[in-house]
Amino acid sequence: MENNKVEVIVIGAGPAGVSSAITLAKAGKEVLLVERGDNAGDKNMFGGCIYAKQTADIFPRFWENAPVERNITTQKIIMMTDSKSLEIDYNDPSKASYKAFTVTRAKWDNWAAMQAKEAGAYYAPKTFVKELIIENGKVVGIRTELEDFYADIVIIADGVNSVFAKQLGLRKEIKDEDVTLNVKEVIKLSKDIIENRFNLDENEGCGCKFIGGPIKDMLALGFMFTNKDTVTIGFGIGLDELKKHNLKPYELLEEIKEHSAIAKYIKGGESIEYSAHLIPEGGFNSMPKIYDNRVMLVGDAAMMVNNIHMEGTNLAMLSGKLAAETAIFALEKGDFSASTLSLYYKKIKESIIYKDLKTHANTIPFMKKHIKTITSLYPELACEFFDMFTNADGIAKRSKYRKFVSTLLKSGVIIKSLPFALFALEKCIKK
Ligand SMILES: Cc1cc2nc3c(=O)[nH]c(=O)nc-3n(C[C@H](O)[C@H](O)[C@H](O)COP(=O)(O)OP(=O)(O)OC[C@H]3O[C@@H](n4cnc5c(N)ncnc54)[C@H](O)[C@@H]3O)c2cc1C
Numbered sequence: 001m002e003n004n005k006v007e008v009i010v011i012g013a014g015p016a017g018v019s020s021a022i023t024l025a026k027a028g029k030e031v032l033l034v035e036r037g038d039n040a041g042d043k044n045m046f047g048g049c050i051y052a053k054q055t056a057d058i059f060p061r062f063w064e065n066a067p068v069e070r071n072i073t074t075q076k077i078i079m080m081t082d083s084k085s086l087e088i089d090y091n092d093p094s095k096a097s098y099k100a101f102t103v104t105r106a107k108w109d110n111w112a113a114m115q116a117k118e119a120g121a122y123y124a125p126k127t128f129v130k131e132l133i134i135e136n137g138k139v140v141g142i143r144t145e146l147e148d149f150y151a152d153i154v155i156i157a158d159g160v161n162s163v164f165a166k167q168l169g170l171r172k173e174i175k176d177e178d179v180t181l182n183v184k185e186v187i188k189l190s191k192d193i194i195e196n197r198f199n200l201d202e203n204e205g206c207g208c209k210f211i212g213g214p215i216k217d218m219l220a221l222g223f224m225f226t227n228k229d230t231v232t233i234g235f236g237i238g239l240d241e242l243k244k245h246n247l248k249p250y251e252l253l254e255e256i257k258e259h260s261a262i263a264k265y266i267k268g269g270e271s272i273e274y275s276a277h278l279i280p281e282g283g284f285n286s287m288p289k290i291y292d293n294r295v296m297l298v299g300d301a302a303m304m305v306n307n308i309h310m311e312g313t314n315l316a317m318l319s320g321k322l323a324a325e326t327a328i329f330a331l332e333k334g335d336f337s338a339s340t341l342s343l344y345y346k347k348i349k350e351s352i353i354y355k356d357l358k359t360h361a362n363t364i365p366f367m368k369k370h371i372k373t374i375t376s377l378y379p380e381l382a383c384e385f386f387d388m389f390t391n392a393d394g395i396a397k398r399s400k401y402r403k404f405v406s407t408l409l410k411s412g413v414i415i416k417s418l419p420f421a422l423f424a425l426e427k428c429i430k431k
Contacts, residue, residue: 001122006030008327009142009151011129011164013040015050015313016299017157018112019058019320020327025119027328032149033113033121034142036128041109044159045184045275047223047232047310049100049207050108054314058321059115067107069227070205072100074198076224078261079379080213085261086382093204102205102225132164132295139168139294152336153327154295157320160278162301170297171288176239178282178303183249184234185257187269191229197265198226209310210262212379214255217372218245219364222256223310224265231266233257236279249276281307284361290348291341296323304353308360315353322347359427366423373416381413 008024010017013035021033037043049072055062063071075090092099117123124144133141133148141150156164160179165171189197198206210222220237235256237249256262280286280303287304290297298304299316306315326344330336348354367374388404408414 001030001032003150004141004147005150006032006122007151007331008032008153008155008324009034009149010155010157011142012157012159012301013037013109013113013116013123013125014044014157014159014299014316015109015112016301016316016320017155018109018116019317020155020157020298020324021116021121021123022058022112022119023321023324024327025116025121027324028120029328029331031121032124032151033116034124034127034129034144034149035113036126038126039106039110040113040125041104041106044105044109045277046105046313047182047184047207047225047234048105048313049102049205049225051100051311051314053099054317055101058317059112063101066103067111068101068103070102070200070203072102072207073204074200074206076198076206076208078208078210078222079382080210080216080259080261081376081379081383082213082216083260084379084383084387085213085259086379086386087261089199093201100207102207102227104227104230129158129164132167137293139292152294153330153341155298155320155323155327156295156301157298157316158301160280160300162297165288165297165301168292168295170290170292170295171301171303174278174280175282175286176243178280178286179239180236180279180281180307181239181242181249181276182234182236182279183253183274183276184232185253185271186273187231187233187266188229188272189231189266189269193268194226194229194231200226210256212375213259213261214252216375216379218247218375219368219371220375221310222262224262230272231269233262233266236281238281239278250274279307279312280305281364283307283364284354284357287357291326291338291344293338293341294336296326296341296344298323304357306356306360308363309356311356318351319348319353322351363423366419370416370419373413373420377411377413377416381408381411 007030010033024031077088079086129142205226208224222235224233290302298319304315305312330340
C-alpha cells in the first residue's frame with residue numbers, strides 16, 4: 001500500500017464487509033478491510049445461523065473447513081400459553097441440503113476475515129474508524145485513531161448504528177419502531193445432553209422460534225439455537241413495544257427460561273454469556289439511499305434485514321458482494337461517481353434483498369394489529385384442541401367436541417383469521 005492509499009476501503013469486518021473485501025481481493029483489487037475489534041467477531045453477536053446458499057457463494061464448500069457448529073436439520077416452532085405449549089418439529093436430516101449452520105460470531109467472523117486476508121486484502125483489526133475524510137464534498141478516505149487512509153471508493157459495513165451513513169446524511173437516527181432489541185444468553189451443556197434433548201445426531205442442529213407465554217401480546221419473537229456444546233436462547237422485541245410496556249428484557253428472558261416448554265431444554269446448564277444487540281427491522285420502508293459519490297452502504301448499515309424470516313447475514317453477504325462487483329466495474333471505468341455506483345442499487349433491486357423486503361414492506365404493521373390473535377388466541381386454541389382430543393377423562397366425546405366448537409365460535413377465530421388469509425393471498429399475487 002503506497003502512501004496509505006488503496007482502491008477500496010471497507011469499514012467493518014462483519015458478514016457484509018468481509019464479503020465485499022474478499023470479492024474485491026479475488027478480483028485483484030487493492031482493498032483495505034478495517035475492524036475496530038481485536039479480532040473480527042469480538043464485538044458481534046447474533047442468534048443464530050448462517051444460510052448456506054449466500055455463504056457458499058463467498059466461501060465455496062465452507063462447511064468443510066470453516067468453524068461451523070451444527071448443520072440445522074430440525075426447525076422447531078413452539079407456541080406457548082401461560083402454562084402449556086404446542087411444539088412443531090420440521091426435520092430434514094438429509095445432510096445434502098446444507099441449508100443453514102449455527103456458528104458463533106467470534107469464531108466465524110474471525111475465520112471469514114482471515115479468508116479475505118488470504119485472498120489478498122489488507123486486513124487491519126484493532127482499527128477504530130473515527131470519521132470519513134471528506135474533501136470538496138467527496139469522501140476520499142477514513143480517519144482512524146492512529147492514521148488516515150485514502151481510497152477511490154469506501155464501502156460502509158459498520159452495522160446497525162452506522163455512524164458513517166449518518167455522517168453522510170444518508171441515514172437519520174433510527175426510529176424506535178424500526179429496530180428491535182435482542183437479548184441473548186449462552187448456556188453451556190454437554191454435547192450428549194444437547195443431542196438427547198433436541199433429538200439430534202452428531203453435528204445435526206436445531207433452530208427454534210417461539211411465541212406467546214411471557215412474551216404474548218407483544219411484537220416479540222423468541223429463538224433458541226444449538227451449537228456444539230452450548231444452547232443460545234433469547235428474544236427480540238421492538239424498542240417501541242419495550243418502552244410502551246416498560247419492560248426489562250433480562251427479567252423477561254428469565255421468565256421465558258422458566259416456562260416448562262423451554263426449561264426442559266436448558267435445565268442444569270451453566271449460563272456463560274449475556275449480550276444485547278439491535279437489529280434493524282424497519283425493512284423496505286426504512287431502507288436509506290445506499291450509494292452516493294464514492295460510497296456504498298451494505299448489510300445492516302443499509303437496513304437490509306428480512307425480519308419475518310430472520311435473515312440478516314445472508315442479505316449482508318449478498319449486498320457486500322454486489323457492492324464489490326459494482327466497485328470493480330467503477331474501478332475499471334475509472335469513474336466513482338454516484339451515477340456509476342447507482343449500478344449497485346440496480347443490482348440490489350434485481351436481487352432477493354429488494355424483492356423480499358418489498359414483499360414484507362407492510363407485514364410488521366399488519367402483525368402489530370393482529371398480535372393478540374397470533375401470540376395469545378392461536379396458542380390457547382391449539383393447546384385447548386390437544387387437551388380436548390387427547391384427554392381420556394371419561395367425558396363423552398360428543399360433548400367435548402361441542403364444547404370445543406362453541407369455544408371456537410365464541411373466540412371469533414374464524415373472523416379473526418380472515419385478514420391472515422387475505423394478507424397471505426396479497427403476498428402471493430401482488431408484484
Ligand atoms: C440476536 C440476533 C440474532 C440474529 N440471528 C440471525 C440469524 O439467525 N441469522 C441471520 O442471518 N442473521 C441474524 N441476525 C442478524 C445478523 O446478525 C446481521 O444482519 C448481520 O450481522 C449484519 O452484518 P453486517 O456485516 O452488516 O453488520 P455487523 O455484523 O454488525 O458487522 C459490523 C462490523 O463493523 C464493525 N465496526 C462498526 N463500527 C466500526 C468502526 N467505527 N470502526 C471499525 N469497525 C467498525 C463492527 O465491529 C462489526 O464487526 C441476528 C442478529 C441479532 C442481534
